[in-house]
Amino acid sequence: MTRPRKLLIATETTPYYHCVSRCVRRAFLCGKHQGRSFEHRRGWIEERILLLARIFAIDVCAYAVMSNHYHVVCYINTEKSNNWSSEEVIERWHSLFKGNLLSRRYLLGEKITLAERDALNICIKNWRDRLTSISWFMRLINETIAREANAEDNCTGRFWEGRFKSQALLDEKALAACMAYVDLNPIRARMAKTPEASDYTSAKLRIAKAAQAHSPNHPNGQPSNLRAFAGNPRKDMPDGLPFRLTDYLELLDWTGKIIRTDKRGHIPTMLAPLLVRLQIDPKHWLYCSTQFESRFKGLVGATQKLKQVCETLGYRRSPGLAQAKLLT
Structure with missing residues (x-):
């Protein structure tokens, strides 16, 4: 049974959410199809995401705009709004x-x-409440793009499916796996060979900024319209993602090589520091970062965290426990 959106997005359980919105019938309305190019619409979506991130109290952690859908990982920044x-x-x-x-x-x-x-x-x-709402954030992306696309096509009707899909990311492991899944989407779809060549993604934006920064791990050396990497958890931790940017980019590169067919099986002996610190098994990490959307449902996290959140939200049972063991 479908649960109300207000029960799926609750800041008291987690501020991090993965959202996906797809075109109707998954048509190629943002890419190239039947001799026509709609690539510029991917730019519309990227610009809209980054614009709203500056207005809303919602920080964008990762995003990827594909041919017929887009992903965005959001952080609800209640403190900023207050x-x-x-x-x-x-x-x-x-x-x-x-x-x-x-x-x-x-x-x-x-x-x-x-x-x-x-x-x-x-x-x-x-x-103030609406400017802290993921539903309003996604609505103002989708409505604007739908109007522009319909005006360009001189038609009316739906552009997006009825509701966007959301997943609550309950812990650091789920967050890291989801961000990597989103940033590597173009590579998995063979639309790009490397993260730095993946157009309309947060990975390309972060890498381009890091290449020019004197200290890429410092928040000032990262894109201002994305949620910054604050470094490893420590006392007096600044606001931001609980990883180092360089660790994440190394992890992204490692994962991207593994999921390429010509690199399958050649796992490096020295894993990225983030894998070691989060105690993630490499095989489980590869599974999670390539099957994130299809295998995990509304709540994503380790078993213990999942049970706690389900109890808080009033679930009679804990959905997705089998998959949650992969993040334990």
Whole structure:
């Protein structure tokens, strides 16, 4: 039975989520098909993802725009949203919508009554919640792209399937496996040979920035529109992904070589530090990072973490326990 989205996306269980949205009938509406090229639409989606990441309190950890679908790994940054002033919330909302008469008057510095201020505060709370909502984030990607594509094709109707698919990433192992799965999608689909040549992916964006940075592991040496790698967990850990960027890129390169047919079976003797630190078995890692979307369902994490979250969310049973053992 399908569970409501509000029960699948709950920040009290995890702030990390993997979302996928597919074109109707999985048609090639963003790639090349029947002599026509729709490649530029992949650029539309990438630009929209990165634009909204600057407006929303949602950090993009990884993304990949394919021919008929796209992936995005998100972090719900509730702390960032809570720190916004009322004026900042209004300005961010106005960058997407017109707002209302009260909000426009407020930004112009006009005096408003106490009753009007109470009404505006209710709007601000709703807008703050929406700017922290993955559902609104995905909606504003998909609606914009659908309108642009339909206008280009001079037609009407659905562009995307009804609902985007989401998976909750409950621990570091699930997060690392999912990010690698997303960043390596073009390689698995034979659309690129290396991560740095994978167009419309977070991997290419991160690698290009790292190649120019003096200290690639420092947040200042990473793309500002992606969630930064903060390094290995430690005391007074800064906000960011709990890995080093260089470790992740090494892991990505290693995984990419293994899943290529001409490299299958040639596992390096020295594994990437991230594999060792997370105590992930290489065979299990390869399985998870190549079958992530098809094998794992709504909740993804190690067995113990999965059981805890299911109990918190009121599940009568814990779905996906067999697959969760691969991340234990």
